[in-house]
Amino acid sequence: MSEELKKHEVIISVKDVDKNFIVGKNDIVALKKVSLDVRATDFIILYGPSGCGKSTLFNIILGLDKPTKGEVVIRDTKIYNMDDDERSTFRSKKIGMIYQMPYWIKSGLIDKKCW
Ligand SMILES: Nc1ncnc2c1ncn2[C@@H]1O[C@H](COP(=O)(O)OP(=O)(O)O)[C@@H](O)[C@H]1O
Ligand SMILES: [Mg+2]
Numbered sequence: 001m002s003e004e005l006k007k008h009e010v011i012i013s014v015k016d017v018d019k020n021f022i023v024g025k026n027d028i029v030a031l032k033k034v035s036l037d038v039r040a041t042d043f044i045i046l047y048g049p050s051g052c053g054k055s056t057l058f059n060i061i062l063g064l065d066k067p068t069k070g071e072v073v074i075r076d077t078k079i080y081n082m083d084d085d086e087r088s089t090f091r092s093k094k095i096g097m098i099y100q101m102p103y104w105i106k107s108g109l110i111d112k113k114c115w
Contacts, residue, residue: 005040006040007039007040007041008039008040008041009039009040009075010037010038010039011038011039011040011074011075012036012037012038012061012072012073012074013036013037013038013072013073013074014034014035014036014037014057014060014061014070014072015035015070015071015072015073016033016034016035016069016070016071017031017033017034017035017057017060017067017069017070017071017072018031018032018033018034018067018068018069018070019031019053019056019057019060019065019067019068020068030053030056031053031056031057031060031067033070034053034057034070035070046058058097060072061074062091062095062097063079063080063087063088063090063091063095066080067080074090074094074095075094077090
């Protein structure tokens with residue numbers, strides 16, 4: 001019962017996140033001071049021009065890419081306080097993600113077993 005979500009509970013909180021990519025001598029600022037709260041019943045569309053940082057933000061929320069600054073809290077857990085293995089386990093239990101088609105796996109085994 002403790003896992004039950006309250007209707008307007010904040011389940012994802014992004015706090016003051018910066019993300020910089022260092023490429024050679026270039027410091028690429030992908031995200032600067034990004035904050036947002038997602039509540040249990042929210043349906044959110046994140047949109048913007050190519051290169052504005054959508055994928056970077058998703059990767060950070062998924063726990064795949066550590067922010068340069070700031071933090072991500074998912075249901076009271078600061079996900080970047082965990083080590084990589086703990087965060088992978090957390091992700092496998094708490095987060096679902098459906099990628100665009102290029103990430104889909106074409107597998108004869110899956111074809112036979114699932115469809
Ligand atoms: N792994 C990376 N290395 C260097 N620069 C990156 C990397 N990933 C993204 N960027 C840069 O960060 C910015 C945001 O990219 P991205 O998050 O992919 O944008 P979007 O998904 O909105 O198109 C862009 O300037 C992009 O070139
Ligand atoms: Mg993208």
